[in-house]
Amino acid sequence: KAGVTQTPRYLIKTRGQQVTLSCSPISGHRSVSWYQQTPGQGLQFLFEYFSETQRNKGNFPGRFSGRQFSNSRSEMNVSTLELGDSALYLCASSLRAVLQETQYFGPGTRLLVL
Amino acid sequence: GNSVTQMEGPVTLSEEAFLTINCTYTATGYPSLFWYVQYPGEGLQLLLKATKADDKGSNKGFEATYRKETTSFHLEKGSVQVSDSAVYFCALSIYNQGGKLIFGQGTELSVKP
Numbered sequence: 001k002a003g004v005t006q007t008p009r010y011l012i013k014t015r016g017q018q019v020t021l022s023c024s025p026i027s028g029h030r031s032v033s034w035y036q037q038t039p040g041q042g043l044q045f046l047f048e049y050f051s052e053t054q055r056n057k058g059n060f061p062g063r064f065s066g067r068q069f070s071n072s073r074s075e076m077n078v079s080t081l082e083l084g085d086s087a088l089y090l091c092a093s094s095l096r097a098v099l100q101e102t103q104y105f106g107p108g109t110r111l112l113v114l
Numbered sequence: 115g116n117s118v119t120q121m122e123g124p125v126t127l128s129e130e131a132f133l134t135i136n137c138t139y140t141a142t143g144y145p146s147l148f149w150y151v152q153y154p155g156e157g158l159q160l161l162l163k164a165t166k167a168d169d170k171g172s173n174k175g176f177e178a179t180y181r182k183e184t185t186s187f188h189l190e191k192g193s194v195q196v197s198d199s200a201v202y203f204c205a206l207s208i209y210n211q212g213g214k215l216i217f218g219q220g221t222e223l224s225v226k227p
Binding site: 004031033035042043044045048050055056058090092094100102103104105106107108 | 146160
């Protein structure tokens with residue numbers, strides 16, 4: 001089975017712009033979660049989608065949003081980029097996102113905001 | 115709230131040394147516990163997991179036991195190799211929020227030949 005794929009892998013934007021990142025989960029997985037990884041804050045949960053519905057949300061401003069399509073692919077959008085949004089954005093997929101399930105991570109999208 | 119605390123790194127060991135990376139957690143209810151590993155330039159890979167008290171997760175020579183009485187999930191390996199050099203993350207998920215992992219800050223391990 002193909003793993004979780006994320007596009008693009010690298011992105012450079014300037015302050016004030018917006019960006020859209022894409023995640024394709026493992027075939028058959030219906031849950032997609034997004035995380036932000038920075039040296040200062042570590043790995044922080046952004047949000048989780050299951051069957052096209054946002055099920056959980058982390059403590060991020062409204063500039064961060066996401067959605068999930070009927071084929072389980074997910075996108076996240078960051079509007080009005082700030083320098084502090086520079087990070088590695090990871091998505092993870094699982095079958096149903098129940099307690100014991102493993103989440104499988106993609107390679108990430110590295111975003112640099114100038 | 116729910117949180118995970120790991121020992122600070124970096125940890126530097128010689129090849130074949132014994133490894134312990136401490137992890138303690140605070141959680142409501144009974145979480146599932148995970149260790150993930152991140153190699154340079156890559157995403158996270160699951161190393162092992164345990165879903166209830168006294169469970170032992172193991173993989174590739176690494177082990178960790180879910181200790182409810184001490185709220186700990188320490189990672190151990192008897193003999194590390196240079197190829198084990200990576201960043202290790204302890205994480206938990208809680209009931210009704212299975213799609214949300216709460217991570218520790220990560221521990222960088224460097225193994226010298």
